[in-house]
Amino acid sequence: MRNCCSESRHRNSRRRGEVTMTDAYRVDLEQLDTVTARIAGLRGFVQDTLAGLDARIAAAHQNWTGETADRHAQAHREWMKAAGEVRDGIEAVRAAAAAAHTAYTDVLTTNLGILGRGR
Numbered sequence: 001m002r003n004c005c006s007e008s009r010h011r012n013s014r015r016r017g018e019v020t021m022t023d024a025y026r027v028d029l030e031q032l033d034t035v036t037a038r039i040a041g042l043r044g045f046v047q048d049t050l051a052g053l054d055a056r057i058a059a060a061h062q063n064w065t066g067e068t069a070d071r072h073a074q075a076h077r078e079w080m081k082a083a084g085e086v087r088d089g090i091e092a093v094r095a096a097a098a099a100a101h102t103a104y105t106d107v108l109t110t111n112l113g114i115l116g117r118g119r
Contacts, residue, residue, distance in 0.1 A: 035097060
């Protein structure tokens with residue numbers, strides 16, 4: 001996967017969809033959108049996988065009793081809590097990427113407005 005933010009050595013190599021913050025720093029907004037969408041897809045995949053796993057474990061515990069079943073159920077609850085934290089972390093990364101896109105776009109719009117070259 002290509003990075004959405006990079007240092008550039010070429011002053012005039014700006015492509016459509018890129019925001020140049022300085023001569024040495026660029027943000028490819030289209031690539032940032034792509035990365036953000038992929039992160040959202042990963043979060044959805046993790047959420048769906050966890051829901052399916054939880055359903056299968058619940059079904060297994062319908063007919064499974066005793067100390068081993070109790071210990072497994074406790075371990076599963078702890079594992080699901082940790083997995084939920086991973087899912088929430090993925091969502092935080094997605095939200096940060098979306099916020100970065102908005103911030104870069106807002107800065108570009110403001111700077112172009114100051115220069116009288118509205119977008």
